[in-house]
Amino acid sequence: MVQNILVGNSLLSNNMERQHTENLFRRFKGEVVNIKTISGGIYHGKIMEITNDYVCLVESGETEGSQVFLFFIAIESLMAVSSDT
Numbered sequence: 001m002v003q004n005i006l007v008g009n010s011l012l013s014n015n016m017e018r019q020h021t022e023n024l025f026r027r028f029k030g031e032v033v034n035i036k037t038i039s040g041g042i043y044h045g046k047i048m049e050i051t052n053d054y055v056c057l058v059e060s061g062e063t064e065g066s067q068v069f070l071f072f073i074a075i076e077s078l079m080a081v082s083s084d085t
Helices: 015-027
Strands: 002-006 032-037 042-050 054-059 067-071 075-081
Touching: 015 042, 015 075, 032 054, 042 067
Parallel strands: none
Antiparallel strands: 002 075, 032 042, 032 075, 042 054, 054 067
């Protein structure tokens, strides 16, 4: 099952909406996700850390094990990827 969630910069205009975005990432902590940034970058990895400003992924794929820190303001969308077993 794949779940696509648009985050969008307009969602980050006030503190309440920023808190909503943080809670969304906390819901998927420890899961593999694809995150697209507004600059067009796509990151694939497991969510490891969430603060009120950024999310940390441990990447999988070509650069497996690398940590990537993405500020909420730069994130366009989040796609949660789960394996059907």
